[in-house]
Amino acid sequence: MSSAESWTIARRQEEAPGETVPDATGDDLAALYDAYAGTLYRYALTIVGSVEAAEDVLQEVFVGLLRRRGRARIEHLREYLLRATRNQAYMHLRKCRSRSRDVTLETWVEVTADFGQPELAADISAALARLPADQREVIALRLTGELTFREAAEVLGIPAATAASRYRLALSKLRTYLTESNDDA
Numbered sequence: 780m781s782s783a784e785s786w787t788i789a790r791r792q793e794e795a796p797g798e799t800v801p802d803a804t805g806d807d808l809a810a811l812y813d814a815y816a817g818t819l820y821r822y823a824l825t826i827v828g829s830v831e832a833a834e835d836v837l838q839e840v841f842v843g844l845l846r847r848r849g850r851a852r853i854e855h856l857r858e859y860l861l862r863a864t865r866n867q868a869y870m871h872l873r874k875c876r877s878r879s880r881d882v883t884l885e886t887w888v889e890v891t892a893d894f895g896q897p898e899l900a901a902d903i904s905a906a907l908a909r910l911p912a913d914q915r916e917v918i919a920l921r922l923t924g925e926l927t928f929r930e931a932a933e934v935l936g937i938p939a940a941t942a943a944s945r946y947r948l949a950l951s952k953l954r955t956y957l958t959e960s961n962d963d964a
Contacts, residue, residue: 808841808844808845811841811844812841815856815857815860816837816841818857818861818923818924818925819837819840819860819861819864820833820834820837821919821923821924822861822864822865822868822919822920822923822924823836823837823864823867823868825907825915825916825919825923826865826868826869826872826912826916826919827868827871827872832868832871832875833868835871836864836867836868836871837864839867839871840860840863840864840867843863843867844860844863855930855933857924857926857930858926858930858933858934861920861924861926861934862933862934865916865934865935902956902957902960902961903953903957905956905960906952906953906956906957906960907953909952909956910949910952910953913935913945914945914946914948914949914952915949916935917931917935917942917945917946917949918946918949918950918953920934920935920942921946928940928942928943928946929942931946
């Protein structure tokens with residue numbers, strides 16, 4: 780069996796039975812990168828707070844995926860990649876001993892949808908920065924990763940009800956923060 784045949788990664792359960800993600804060589808790894816890099820990058824940026832660190836995290840995730848070649852199947856690829864991104868991001872923070880998560884307006888606007896209003900983008904960025912890390916992570920997974928509460932919970936290693944609770948609490952805080960910023964204007 781070739782290394783290409785020995786490494787198959789099962790797609791998410793919702794996809795067609797028996798369909799597999801391409802092996803992790805050459806063009807196939809590039810296809811995986813193209814499919815997931817944007818989401819993983821935004822998630823890493825949410826945790827580490829700098830473009831350079833997020834790029835490093837993303838690189839480590841895909842190098843790790845390449846190193847996994849020939850090992851056990853990955854049943855839930857997206858969740859696996861998000862969990863690997865989270866782990867790499869926190870390893871990076873520990874190595875750097877830097878907990879700064881100040882995402883600048885330019886960075887936030889660059890990696891999210893164009894709001895068309897710089898003031899609104901600045902307010903949203905500031906409000907997100909005020910959230911506790913655990914709530915900001917759930918927001919990032921739900922909105923940028925488009926995960927369900929169950930999927931986000933698996934990535935974070937918490938119960939789904941806890942992920943849902945953190946999300947609702949974060950939304951409530953964001954509403955308050957944004958209302959305060961509008962009242963100040």
